[in-house]
Amino acid sequence: MSRESCDTARVMFPIFANRPDAPVYLDSAATTQKPSCVLDSLMRVYEHSNGNVHRCAHRFARECTDSLESARKKVARFIGTASPKEIVFTRGTTESINLLAWALSVDSIRAGEKVLVSALEHHSNMVPWQEACRRTGATLQIIPVNPSTGEIDIEALRSMIDNSVRVISIAHVSNVLGSIAPLREIADIAASLPSCVTAVDGAQAVGHLPVNVAELGVDYYSFSGHKMYGPNGIGVLWGREDALNALPPYQFGGEMIDTVAYDTSTYNSSPFRFEAGTPDYPAAIALGTAVDFLEDLGRESVREHEAEILAYAEDRLRRIEGLQIIGHPASRSGVISFNVDGVHHFDLEIMLDRFGAAVRSGHHCAQPLMGLLGVEGTVRASFGIYSNRADVDALIAALGKSLALLSCARRTA
C-alpha cells in the first residue's frame, strides 16, 4: 500500500466515527486504537472457532491452534526472523522484560558483574534489572543520556564497557523523548565482549518503524500488541532459539511441560517453555491480524506518514510562546513531550482534554528521567497511523484556549 492509504487509514478505526464528541486522540504511546480488522479477528475466534489450543484433535482446537501458530509465524516475519520458535507470547513488554531479567538472573548474571540500562528507560526496563542485580549481587549502571537531545551517549557507553558487563538493556524508542537508540552500534559493542547480551524494549518502536532483529544484531526484543494496533493483554519476547532454550522457565504448568511425575517434571522447548497455562490465543490471533494491517499499509509508508505529522506538530508547537519542547533528537518517533513556562503539566492535561485534545501528562513511568530533566513531569502528545494535521491543529487550538484560561495562574507563578 501507499502513503495515500496511510493518510486515509483513520477510516479503518471505528472508534473515531463512534465518538465524534471525543477529544482528538493524542495518546497512542499509552495505547493505540484498534482497526476493524483486529476487532473482527478477536470476535471471530469467540464467535466461530473457540477451542483451547494444542494437544487436542477436535476441530475447534485444531482451528484455533492453526490460527495461533499462523499468528506466531506472522510475528516472526514481522520482526525479521524465520523461526516462529523464537517468538514467545507474553502479556506484554513488561512481562517479557521481567521474564528475561529473572531468567538471566538465575544462571547468567553473577555477583560483581554489571547490567547497563540507559537513563531514559521506562520503569519496566529499569526495575526488573534492579531486582535482578539485587538478587545476584551484580551492579546496575546507568548509561548517560544527553538531556538536551534525548540521545544515548555512545562514547560514555564505550567507557563503561569491560568484560564484567553481562546485559545491556535499552529502549528502541524513548516513550518520553521520542529518540531512537542506535541499536546496531550498541549490539556491536556488546558483541565485542565475551558474554554480554543486548535486550531491547521495543514497545514504542514496532508500531512505528520497520524492525529487523537480524539486522539490528540484538539478542532479545520485547514489545506489546496494544501499542501496535493489536489487542491488550498480548505481547512478545523474541530471542534466538538456542538462547531461549538455555533460559530456565519462568512459570510452570500447562503447555510448558513435557512430562510430569509426582516427584519431577521435564519441560518443553521454546517457545512453549515460556508459555505456561492457557495462552490468550484470541489476542495472539488478533495480534497476527494487526501485523497484517501494518504490513499491508507498508512499514516505510507508516514511518513516513508519522514523520510528517510529527514534523508538523513540532513546527506548530515551537511557535507557542513559553512552550518548551523536551528533547531534540536527530530522529524522532511517535512522541513529543513539552512543558509551558509557569504552567503545571497536570493543569494543561486537564484543560487540553476539556478543549478537545487527549494527551497524557506526568512522569510517563520514567521518574529517573524526569529527575535528570529537572522536571516533575511533562505533557506528552503521541501519534499513530490515524493521526493527521487536523489533530495537530486541534491540539494547537486547545492549547491556546487552555493557556488563556490558565493565564491568571501563569501571572502569579
Next chain:
Amino acid sequence: MDAAARQFEILERFRAFDHWADRYAYVIELGASHPRLPEEKCTDETRVHGCKTLAWVDVHIKDGTVRVHADSGSVIMRGVLSLIQQIFDGLSCDDVRTSTVTFYESLDIGDYIDSERTAGLSSVVRRIKQCVETNSATSV
C-alpha cells in the same frame, strides 16, 4: 460555621456558574490566589502519599483549633485543595473528627480532576483527620 455549612456554601457558589469553563476559571482563580506553603514545609512528612500530583498538607492544632494549609504544584489541584482547607481550617478538633466531607460527589470533582486524583483528595481528608485523631500535628 461547621463543616456541613461550609460545604453547603461551596456548593452554592458552584451552582451560580452556568458554564463548565466558568467553574474551571473559578477553581483556577482559587488556586492562583491560594497562599503557597513555604518550601521548607513541603517535606516528606507533609506530603500526601496516594496523590499522583504532588500535594502537601500541613496541620497544626492551637488552643484546640485546627489550622490546615494545603498546597500543590498544580493550580487546579490547589484550587480544589483550597476548598478542602476552607472546610477544615479553624474547626475544633471534635468538628474535624466528626465531619463528613461529601462535597466531591455533589460537585462532580471527577469532572475537574481524574479518578486517581480524586482518590488523592480522599487521602488529604484522611490525613487531616488522622493528624487530629492521633494529635500528631505540631502543637503551637
